Amino acid sequence: MSATTATTALFQVQGLVKHFGALRATDDVSLAVNAGEIHALIGPNGAGKSTLVNLISGLHAPDAGRITLDGVDLTPLPMHARVRAGLSRCFQITSIFPKVTVLDNLLLAVQSSGGRHPGGSGRGLPRVLHTLLADRARDDALHAQAVSLAERVGLGGRLERLAGTLPHGAQRQLDVALALAAEPKLLLLDEPMAGMGPEDSERMTALIQTLKQDMAILLIEHDMKAVFALADRISVLVYGKVLTSGSVDEIRGNPQVQAVYLGTEDVA
Structure with missing residues (x-):
């Protein structure tokens, strides 16, 4: 994470670590989301996305690292206090x-x-x-x-x-x-397109696009068409680590990402 990003980002995750026994589910993860930005988090099953989302929202406590939102340290706060500080989450299962x-x-x-x-x-x-x-x-x-x-x-x-x-x-x-x-200042969307057909996915994509004018969004999503349509930046999580972060074009053309997640075929 660059010094400029670290000082200007609305939301920051810095050096986040979480162990479950011998498993290091989140391995020194750092990422930043700027105001008015949709930042997508992608990765294969088992990459640690769910653990990271639970750490951010307060369901799990990290073993190391720090989470801040608009200058407020969320790390020690329970879930309801994080909501009051400006963090809202939509869960993978409709609530x-x-x-x-x-x-x-x-x-x-x-x-x-x-x-x-x-x-x-x-x-x-x-x-x-x-x-x-x-x-x-x-x-x-x-x-x-x-x-x-x-x-x-x-x-x-x-x-x-x-x-x-x-x-x-x-x-x-x-x-x-x-x-x-x-x-919210930051809206955490955990697989909002899960279980949707094409028409509903398009409707949800359009809705999410309208929200960025009022809040930053951290989007966790498997629907790559939606990710590429929405994201300003993308971070790729593999084995609990951030493999790379970049623009849609940078991620789409990254050979490592192609190898571990997107496959060898082009994604339209």
Whole structure:
């Protein structure tokens, strides 16, 4: 990482190490994401992407290294404090409340402390939360914010739909809206195209592209068409190490990346 990047980056991971027994799952990883940038993280299965994402979001504690966001050291902070500091994450598995409406999901998100992403359990909401949601719906400001979020992700016409009845692609859009409720400085997107067909992937790609004007994005994704369409920079993770970082053209033409990840055929 250059001195210029280290001093100007909005988000930085420096020398991150994580062991699981004898396995060094994250091996001295450093990367930076600048304001207004989409930085993609790619790598083959087993490269350590999930471990790195969990370290960044606070699910795991690193054995060494440092994570900072806009000058704040996130390393010792629990997950909820990282959200308050400006880090929001969309998980690989959609995390919504399926048994209440799109609007109620968003009302719960915008009223939460610091706008925290509530995360769904798949088992519905306790009765007390239904009561709270009914009260919150009367708050015009919260309602307007929730509607604005729905419109931003393309769900403005589905506010009264039960979240669990939405198609998979629309559920992923709702998941993004819940993360946006926190007004993040950095949005961590963990395989947002997972399980999507071409049409839904194109819709999600277009949505992500619109978000970079308001936040930096760290994108973990296997869909290389989407990665190449979205990324300003790409880092390639192999065996827990960053093999290389660069522009789309640099990564696409890198023979090492071709050998370990992209294969020998050109990726359009």
